[in-house]
Amino acid sequence: MRIAHVSDSHLANVEGVATSVGATVALLRAAGHQVALYSPGPLSRRRPGELPSLPVPTRPYRLALPRLPDAPVELLHVHTTGPVGIAGLRYAAARSLPVVFTWHTDLIAYAPHYPEVPLGAAYAGLRLGLPWRARALRELARPGPGRDARLTELGRCLLAQMSLLLAPSAKTAEAMAPMAGRTPIVVLPTPVPAPTPDDDDRRRIRAELGIPPDAPVLLAVGRASPEKDPELLLAAFAQVRRALPAARLVLLGVRRNRVAVRRAARRLAVDDAAHLLDPVPRTRVGGYYRAADVLAFTSTTDTQGLVLGEAEAHGLPVAMVDAELAARPGTGTRRPCAAGTPAEFGALLRRLLTDEALRERVTAEGRAAVTAWSGARYLAELTRLYTTLRHSPTRRPAG
Template identity: 75%
Template sequence: MRIAHVSDSHLDNPEGVATSVGTTVALLRAAGHRVVLHCPGPLLRRRRRPGEVPSLTVPTRPYRLAVPRSPDAPADVVHVHTTGPLGVAGLRWATARGVPTVLTWHTDLIAYAAHYPEIPIGAAYAGLRLGLRWHARDLWALGRPGPDRQTRLAELGRCLLAHSTVLVAPSAKTASMMAAMAGRTPIVVLPTPAAAPHADADDRRRLRARLGIPTDAPVLLAVGRATPEKNPELLLAAFAQVRQTLPEARLVLLGARRHRLAIRRTAHRYGVAGAVRLLRPVSHDRVGAHYRAADVLAFTSTTDTQGLVLSEAEAYGLPVAMVDTALVQRPGTGTTRPVAEPTAAAYGALLTRLLTERELRADVIRDGRAAVAAWSGERYLAELVRLYAALPPAEATP
């Protein structure tokens, strides 16, 4: 099968969309499918890999802005992962040629619009390119927080889905969120599987020594951005509660590139600054060492569509604690992850229990590993290929 994958997130970007796209493309290629990944690449042609398009770095952001270029090779399926210039070009190309299109909804655009000004700007571009007849007042509404912005973003969501043969939701939470926009477009829940653990050079003791953390200190780990939509305020407040019971506890925030000063100020306010380690992002193959060096993964985001780090941590035998009740069910099994109310007292109590109660930890670790084994890469690949094969042909636009 010839499959064109389209993503505005380049694979070197250490974040969930790039990880999911990289996992999917690798599994398909290993199974013998002809896959071309259209994504941002270096500006110079001689440095670009097949499918990569010229792009420029975006100041203060970890991603690249690519030239909106359509796929240039025949494809039986176009699978779009993002709604930036490349994703929109892929949707328009497939629609014009009657090629069935899969759209995976990786990002909650409505939730992220409150924190990233590029979301409304990108939404305006996507809407205009896809034929929405927006006037100046619509574009003005997109640029201002409030219900009018949400109305326009929902309208864009319906337009994007109208250009898609099927929508892939990486969780039941996302499927429920998108149901009102879907119209006649079917929704399939298909989470990205966690990759197998890497054999990292750094073991638990060595990495802790490098971070200045005692070998026997309880360690909480948060992986990903420390930006407001991930709720670091709650994490630090709950960590302060943990320290009241476990004064030797440490908190490691891996992936904190932006808002570092704000995080330090908040940590000082809660009296835990000396016990917090802020680490910049590392390549995906180095994250495993940090899972091994920790005792609990702390996840306070309520804006994620899947939270791929949850399954990744479980693959390494690390229990997770969360506050998003809509993401508690593990892919592959009917088991659920430990969850608490999003308050410092409740979440701090859950973290403390996972650090101190041996039987609870063992049960959570066992269920997490069983779910990762059940929702394997092979099972995901089989479901995805079955989905591709069942796609009805789209109608080409004149």
């Protein structure tokens, strides 16, 4: 099968969309499919499929030329709503190709925190033919119900361009259903790879950070920007420290919002036990999972939360506050979840650190779910959907 994947996130970016796209493309290619990946690349010495792009100041992204080369493909799989993703939708519409779209990002939840979201939405809406004038663009620029309504309008327009929407969680499928119209939605989470064992990781990383071998360690992986709620994480950690004074918190991947996080840690008197670390290559993240005792996940804006499955693959129990995302892919068991208050989330973290029977049960359930939702199972379902679309009459995009 000849498939083109389209993404505004370049694969070197250490974040969920790039990780999901890279995993999907690798599985398809290993199974013998001809897969072209169009995503941002450097201005020179680009690899096949990379589009010329420039880095975006203060962001780990690149802005690419939204023009896809003509190529013999049977289906497009689009992953983003930026210029490259919108170019992919227009490319498919011009050639009557079926389009699969994975909805990785909650635009409404991210819009208050990232000005590029409403800006990109304005670009997408205009390129897709929405009759937006000055009033609509003003509403996009201002927080409130008007912006949410415009983003919902864009969501309906985007879904009308798709043959199939893939939602990485039931939570995301439920949120997108009111916009779907005739577009079918299928829940298809991205699988996580099996970890590579390294018995020395726990000892080595703790030594590098100056953490005693027997100290309880909480880990958070990913951005510490406001939409991930680092304030709740730090406040809950302060609760944990009252019962477990030796506990440490490692925040891996902190780039944006670092000063604010450090200030909050000082205010809560946990700055001496909080380690703020820069992002590391994906090949090194596994060592931090093995060095920790619990993954603390305070975001309620994620559509899947790949770090949840990654942690479970490494035998790390997960504590979270997003009840809608607590169901594990594969087995349907649920991750431990608490209300999003420092007292209740802190109590859950403390139990997972101290209750050995609870830890063993949660760890076993997590590993079983990762094993059940394997790359092979994901690939079989994805290729079945591709094949169904390829042999069905192409539904022409609306508009």
